[in-house]
Amino acid sequence: MARSWERMVQKNKNQLNKQRKKQGKSSISSMSNVGSVVSGDTFKGRKIALPVVLVLLACLYGFLGIASSNVPGNESLNTPTMTWFIMGAYILLGVIIYLRRPYLLVGKDTLQTTRLNRVRDVSASKVTNIKVAKGSVVIEQSGKGGNWVFTRLINRYDIQAMGMRLEEFAKANNIPFEK
The missing domain is CATH 1.20.58 (Methane Monooxygenase Hydroxylase; Chain G, domain 1)
Structure with missing residues (x-):
């Protein structure tokens, strides 16, 4: 959705919630971020x-x-x-x-992480290759955006557990996987 459209929807939802509150009814739940919520395995690191x-x-x-x-x-x-x-x-x-802990969330067909204080998603169709080395994981993407690199040295990720979960993700979504 365009930002102006999202603002208009949010404004109308707020007005409707005020009316419903006056009438004693429950408010309408927020639907703004339903598409970006991903469930799955989260691998957290630590910036040192x-x-x-x-x-x-x-x-x-x-x-x-x-x-x-x-x-x-x-x-x-x-x-x-x-x-x-x-x-x-x-x-x-x-x-x-x-x-502020960095993370990689591996869902059914989506990967999610934070880059420059913004949540970034990539669908399985845009991932071209996943490489797991001894101390790092590289997720290569097609199109805009660079490769995502997760390392044990800089961000203290559990590379072994992350690699096993990404291998399952790659098999489920037919993505080339390299060890």
Whole structure:
């Protein structure tokens, strides 16, 4: 659906729900994301590398900020308060990235993951090949979008369990599978 159409449907649904609430009836359930809900096996990872780099950058920035504030004649905008604020922001960003777990959801005929803070789906008809190596899984797609790469080193996925489930997915949907 077009976005303007979705907004119009949402607006009308909200108005109807207000009327139904006044009449004492139950509200209409949300139908906006029914098509994007996928059920299946979820494989969750954990981002470790980027949060560690951000915390190390915060420490480096703090060290340089403290060292530069001790230099005589340096009246810059770099105040100790600003240094501590920026260090805290880097550490907070690292914690947020650490807590947001990447995932791969394998459904009956759909794969789903997050890329750049958006949920991405790919149907089995658009998957051209699935490759499972010792420490990584690569899902190749036709058309727009690049390959999806899931690694044990960077995102701490359980590659062995993911590979077995993707092998079943490939057999069920006639997709070439490589080990």
